Amino acid sequence: MxxxxxxxxxxxxxxxxxxxxxxxxxxxxxxxxxxxxxxxxxxxxxxxxxxxxxxxxxxxxxxxxxxxxxxxxxxxxxxxxxxxxxxxxxxxxxxxxxxxxxxxxxxxxxxxxxxxxxxxxxxxxxxxxxxxxxxxxxxxxxxxxxxxxxxxxxxxxxxxxxxxxxxGVALYAMFIGLLVPSMKKSVKVIFLAVLGAVFNSIFTLGNIMAQGWSIVTATLLSAIIIEIAEVMKTRNRGEHDEE
Incomplete structure (x- = not known):
């Protein structure tokens, strides 16, 4: 055996x-x-x-x-x-x-x-x-x-x-190459990427926090906001269907 x-x-x-x-x-x-x-x-x-x-x-x-x-x-x-x-x-x-x-x-x-x-x-x-x-x-x-x-x-x-x-430029090109295919498949990813970029720019250009923490915070904030919007959208759609 x-x-x-x-x-x-x-x-x-x-x-x-x-x-x-x-x-x-x-x-x-x-x-x-x-x-x-x-x-x-x-x-x-x-x-x-x-x-x-x-x-x-x-x-x-x-x-x-x-x-x-x-x-x-x-x-x-x-x-x-x-x-x-x-x-x-x-x-x-x-x-x-x-x-x-x-x-x-x-x-x-x-x-x-x-x-x-x-x-x-x-x-x-x-x-x-x-x-x-x-x-x-x-x-x-x-x-x-x-x-x-x-x-x-x-x-x-x-x-x-x-x-x-x-x-060093190739590093940013690689990030774009990883992001674009996902953006083509989902509008949600587009909003997530744009919102994350906006938050990160605000945090860094405004000298609110260090680069590393701004990336972490921007990622978390954008993900939370997009998920809340997604939940609210689904809930409103369900209420509309019940009517």
């Missing part, structure tokens, strides 16, 4: 690796760019690779680079990345319902590797997902992200100094 269980997990692990290859390939340009920008932001290759190892969250790592460039404190960076990654609570809870029963430690272990992409692959797979499958899926994505982050930093180190300094 034990041999059969091991063989099954091995088979599931291989299936997970196969399913994760496309994710690993997709991470190549994003992780490479992160490593390149990390170099131009002043991070060493050890700091860059270590961040990818312990954080493993693309959007949060890009935001961290921006905050580091502003000289933001550790607490503000932690709070900002926490807010950005709140969706992982929902993804993990959803995936837990689809996962096979296993030891809690195993689930905690592979839940670290859940990203938007690995969640999508696992959530759309037919039937239950096993620990072996999740480990295989996450391993490919994780290794790809960490390795290409380091390679991106090495490439950045070989670029001329003037080009390295000008690469």
């Amino acid at each position: 034990a041999d059969l269980a091991i063989d099954r997990e091995s088979s599931e692990f291989k299936k997970g690796i196969h399913a994760g290859i496309s994710i690993g390939i997709g991470y190549f340009p994003i992780a490479l760019t992160f490593g390149l920008l990390a170099k131009t932001s002043g991070l060493s290759i050890y700091e860059t690779v270590f961040m990818s190892i312990i954080v493993f969250a693309g959007a949060s790592q890009y935001i961290s680079l921006s905050l580091i460039a502003y000289g933001t404190g550790i607490l503000e960076i932690i709070l900002t990345t926490f807010i950005v990654n709140i969706r992982h609570f929902l993804m993990s809870a959803t995936l837990n319902e689809k996962s096979e029963e296993d030891h809690l430690f195993n689930k905690i272990f592979y839940s670290f590797g859940i990203t938007d992409e690995t969640f999508s692959v696992a959530a759309t797979r037919e039937g239950k997902v096993s620990t072996g499958f999740m480990l295989g899926l996450n391993s490919v994505a994780y290794v790809s992200w960490v390795v290409w982050s380091g390679i991106g930093h090495l490439i950045g180190a070989s670029l001329p100094q003037t080009l390295q300094e000008s690469m």
Whole structure:
């Protein structure tokens, strides 16, 4: 029985690796760019690779680079990345319902590797997902992200100094590239982005608070206001339908 269980997990692990290859390939340009920008932001290759190892969250790592460039404190960076990654609570809870029963430690272990992409692959797979499958899926994505982050930093180190300094513009271009697809799908995202930008501008230009705290506060305020507006809109629509 034990041999059969091991063989099954091995088979599931291989299936997970196969399913994760496309994710690993997709991470190549994003992780490479992160490593390149990390170099131009002043991070060493050890700091860059270590961040990818312990954080493993693309959007949060890009935001961290921006905050580091502003000289933001550790607490503000932690709070900002926490807010950005709140969706992982929902993804993990959803995936837990689809996962096979296993030891809690195993689930905690592979839940670290859940990203938007690995969640999508696992959530759309037919039937239950096993620990072996999740480990295989996450391993490919994780290794790809960490390795290409380091390679991106090495490439950045070989670029001329003037080009390295000008690469800071690419960080904002990356944020726009991440934001635009979501804005096309939802008007709510557009209002959220605009409102967040307005609040952040008011807080920073008015010298009300430091750059790091202004980003955290603007994000929270805009999210709360948009959600309140959404609830009120839904409630009014329900009252109108009853009439």
